[in-house]
Amino acid sequence: MSDYDFTSIEKKWQAYWETHQSFKVTEDPKVPKDKRRYVLDMFPYPSDAGLHVGHPEGYTATDIYSRFLKMRGYNVLHPMGFDAFGLPAENYAIKTGTHPRASTERNINRFRDQIKSFGFGYDWDREVSTCDADYYKWTQWIFLKIFEKGLAYEAEMPINFCPSCKTGLANEEVKDGLCERCHSRVERRSLRQWILKITAYAERLLADLEKLDWSESIKVMQRNWIGRSEGASVIFSLEDKTPIEVFTTRPDTLFGATYLVLAPEHPLVPKITTPDRKKAVAAYVDAAGRKSDLDRTELAKEKTGEFTGAYAINPVNGGKIPIWIADYVLISYGTGAIMAVPAHDERDFEFATAFKLPIVQVVSRDGKPMELKEAFTEDGVAVNSGRFSGLPTPEFKKRITEWLAGKGLGKATVNYKLRDWLFARQRYWGEPIPLVHCPKDGIVPVPYDELPLKLPDVKSFAPTGTGESPLAAIADWVNVTCPKCGGPAKRETNTMPQWAGSCWYYLRYLDPKNDKAFSGRDKIDYWMPVDLYVGGAEHAVLHLLYARFWHKVLFDLGLVNTDEPFRRLVNQGMxxxxxxxxxxxxxxxxxxxxxxxxxxxxxxxxxxxxxxxxxKMSKSLKNVINPDDVVREYGADSMRLYEMFMGPLEVSKPWTVSGILGVKRFLDRVYKLGDKPLADGEPPRELLRLLHKTIRKVTKDTDNLCFNTAISQMMIYSGEIAGLDTLPRALWEPFLLVLAPYAPHLAEELWEKCGRKPSISAHPWPAWDEALTVDETVTIVCQINGKVRSRLELPRDLKPAELEKAALADARIRELLAGKKPAKVVTVPNKLVNIVVKG
RNA sequence: GCGAGAGUGGUGAAACUGGCAGACACGCCAGACUUAGGAUCUGGUGCCGCAAGGCUUAAGGGUUCGAGUCCCUUCUCUCGCACCA
Known part of the structure; x- marks a missing residue:
């Protein structure tokens, strides 16, 4: 008897798979489309901390699933790569002087080794790194396509700026006013920026969510982020007829608009402010300008504002209403101006109360005015609204919008919360933006044949903090001749954000060495879209929104075959x-x-x-589990199995040492089973039945990504066959096959040990015989008034009358009935008999 | 505040279209063998009760012969959004 020496077994089989290229994938045209699957992991950022236990969770799930599909005859694409541009490597470079490329390469090598130590069946020939020039050449190429399509523009505007990362941030990268990466307080700064017009795709990004098999929570997050709202834009005018356009979702409350509020940044503010209000207004605008978004929302409890001294005319009733400015109105949403209806909007109510502005009720629950202690924001029936009074809210909205449109005073409008994507970073370690600034020709793209525009070496990686990237300091890189006129020009010195490379990496895997195109169209047609995408939920509105956007642009350019990249998305729990x-x-x-x-x-x-x-695992709590230690102490198969056995893939669950011991014991037992002599005879009927039930359950559960219950079934099965002195081959080999995706190293070892040729991963998945899964007898539960009183072991498929008869004949049931007549008897075939008695 | 998801033993969790709640595993208890390093094997283990029996899926109500599962109310937790007009 030998010990389960998982370390040498795992090394042996990992070497075997590598030398035999067991997981190399090709585009075999003989495999029909419905027998191809693309199973994708969110690729990791190779940090210097190495892999954490969260990474192998998703990777194990996709690995089991991919191996399972492969054994079931699918051609499965399952690649891995590295999201390798980004700030940590650059910050490390600033601290130590190590070139980010050097530290990134080192981290990638470590990550690759770690990932390989789990025995994942990736096709490593398809590995990509977003920081390779061969890769980012095509990131730049796609950027130029986006630019040519008019979806990239340059603007100088106030943006979110992280003082610690020393770069501008996209809206999606700011959480609660803090930098999503380093949690510093984000400032407001005016910087020249490159911006991608993701808002042009807002409607499609929203509507196409319907087509996707994604968790509802992620879809909801994206919907909220896009934030579509329907309403009307309404034109108010000043006494001198200057128009002021506002957006409202409640045009039905127009009669209750008692004042207007402009954002402090609104361009009309300096024009309309009356001389006596100038000083106060200017001070308020100045203070608001210096506040960050966080300050503006933190002080949300107390409404502030200033009266401009100007008045506007309410277009529906000619009422003269004051115009205020207040920082609760955002310049970046709608028109930067609102009509305030304090009776029916909480914020306006608060503001009106604070500044003693009139509150006029125009909606009531039942058509009669009621006392308002707070804003009534629900739908209801119009009051005080002239000839519209009496209309229910939805009807009113429609009618008033038509009326406004007829008069040229407004129109139905849709607004989105989604803002354009701030795409420039004032940092070094990213893709250079391939554009040239020419004094004569303006913005000129770098010609396609000059791509990749390589990231030059610099003396100092440190960001300047002035809004210029370190690239700006390299004169001989910055100064170029204009590709158009040949005159002197300057390169764009901003780099792309980390998200750029991950927007399309799943397409590069299809054809990673192509130097003519970002990916061959034949390869795209062969594999796309991604059938299953697994990764963390933290990318809900970052990567997943950006990648959908780029994919749609590529689709519109006719470069990809689908308008959505990821058909099915599963987020693993933490x-x-x-x-x-x-x-x-x-x-x-x-x-x-x-x-x-x-x-x-x-x-x-x-x-x-x-x-x-x-x-959460954190260094300060000393509760971090290092996957290398786990692999060393328990083996990769135990680690894989444990992470899948802990609970459902999607939920978060706590790591316990005793838990991994449990699955290790299971693998020990399985290994010992391999020492039993094999027999070729007919196996015992019950065990054969259990085998077929096991195959069925593991097949269905694996297909549904319910790995925890599949493993529990394998545990039950191995426990049952452990009692045998000799192991019928017919019970053993199919078991090894279903175990193989889960514990591939052990399965290979035992497969070889019982005289089969490797690799087990290339062997077809076993089928179950439904007839063999059927028990001859069933337990019938006998209930009286819904309570279990007795159980009967009876032949299958008895008729209701027979079941009833058997139940009523049962000694215990007769005793409890004590002669009482059943009022009703409910029977469920092969399940139960419920006898209902009264009194 | 709004939105989404979730509340089941001491713990991680199972439970198909309403039909034996707690599979599997951890932990614990008992026994076997005797133990060199998280041993292994067998049996037990939701709670109350000596027992018969009763109770039990966050709490309360409802539908049903029958509810963890469906409906209503309340509470708690996790995540996301948060002046978006």
Missing amino acids: ITSFAYERPDKSLVPVDQVDERENETFIERATGKPVARIIA
Whole structure:
């Protein structure tokens, strides 16, 4: 008897797969379209911390699924690569002087080794790195296509600027006013920027979500982010007839508009402000300009504003209403101006109350005015609205919009919260934007045949912080001749954001070495779209929105075959860890806590009890699990199996050491089963039945990504056959086959040990015989008034009358009935009999 | 505040279209063998009760012969959004 030496077994088979190119994929034209699958992982950013346990969770899921599909006869594309441009490498370079390329390469090599140590069946010939010139050549190429299509523009405008990362950020990269990456407070700064017109695709990005098999929560996040709202734009005018356009979703409340509010940045503000209000207004505008978005929202409780001294005319009733400015109105949404209806909008109500402005009710619940202690924002029936009074809200909206349109005073309008995508970074380690600024010809694209525009070497990686990237300091790179007129010109020195490379990497995998095109059209047609995309939910509105946008642009250019890239998306849950919390909610690192009996935990330093909680893994809590350690101590197969056994893929779940021991024991048992002598005879009937049930369950569960229940079925099965002295081949080999996607190294080893030729991954998946899964007898539950009172072991498929008869004949049932007559008997074939008695 | 998802043993979790709640695993208990490093094997283990039996899927109500599952109300947690007019 030998020990389960997982380390040498895993090394052996990883070497075998590598030398035999077991997972190399080609575009075999004989395989029909419905037998091809593209299974994609979100590629990692190779940080210097190495892989964390969250990475192999998604990767294991897709690996099991891909191996499973392959065994079922599919041609499966399952590639891996690296999202390799980005700030951490650059920051490291600033600190140490190491070129980002050097540290990135080192990290990639480490990541690749780590990923390989799990035995994932990637086709490594298709590996891509977004920072390779051969790759970013095509990122630049696609950018130029976007530029040519008029979807990229340059603008100098106030933007989100992270003072710590020293670069501008897209809206999607700011969370609660903090930089999504480093959590510094984001400032407002005016910078020259390159911006992509993602808003031009807002409607399609929204509508096409319907076609996608994605989790509802991600779709909702994207919908909210795009933020479509239907309403009307209405033109108010000043006394001197200057028009002011506002956007409202409630044109039905026009009669209740008692003042207008402009954003402080609104261009009309300086023009309309009366001399006596100039000083106060200018001070307010200045203060608002210096506030960050966070400041503006943090102070949300107290409404502030200033009266401009000007008045506007309400187009529906000729009412003269004051015009205010306030920072609760955003210049970037709608027209930067609103009509305020305090009776029916909470914010306007607050503002009107604070500044003692009139509140006029124009909607009521039932057509009769009611007392308003707060804004009534629901739909209702119009009041105080002239000849529109009495109309229900939706009808009113339609009628008033038509009326306004007829008078040229407004029209139906759709607005989106989505803003254009700020696409320039004032940093070094990214794709150079391939444009040239010529004093004569303006913006001139770098000719396609000069791509890639290579990232030059620099002396200093440090961002200047002035809105210029480190590239600006390299005179002989910056100064060029204009591709158009040949005169002196300057290169664009901004680089692209990290998201650029990941917008299309799934297309490069299809044809990674193509130097004529970003990807061959035949390859795109062969594989696309991605059938299953697995990754973390943190990219819900960043990568996933940007990639959809680029894909749609490529689709419109006729360069790809579908208008959506990722047909099905699954977000794996986070792997968390236990930590401890004092009664005051402060956290205690795990190494400072002792466990006592019955689930109590004591902080060693104080001797006081602390509560066990589930927390994200973090260095400070000392609860980080390093996957390398796990592979070394328990083996890759145990790690794979454990991460899948913990619970459903989509939910987050805490790591426990005892949990991995459980699956390790299972693999130990399976390994020992391999020592039993094999027999060729007919296996026992019950075990054969269990085998077919197991094949069925593992097949269906794997297909549905329900790996935890598939594993539990394999545990049950292995437990049952463990009692045999000799192992019928017919029970053993099919089991190894269903185990193979889950614990591929062990399965290969045992497959070889029982005399089969490797690789098991190339062997067809076993089929189950439905007839063989059927039990001869079934347990019939006998209930009286819904309570289980007895169980009967009966032949299958008895008729209802027979079931009823059997149940009523049961001694226990007769005793409990005590002669009472059943009022009703419900029977469910092969399941139960429920006897209903009264009284 | 709004939106989405979720609340099942000591723990991670199962449960198909309403039909034996708690599969599988951890932990714990008992036994076997005896133990060199998280041993292994067998049995038990939702709660209350000596027992018969009763109770049990966040709480309460409803529909139903029958509800973890469907409907209503409330509570709690996680995530996302948050002056978007």
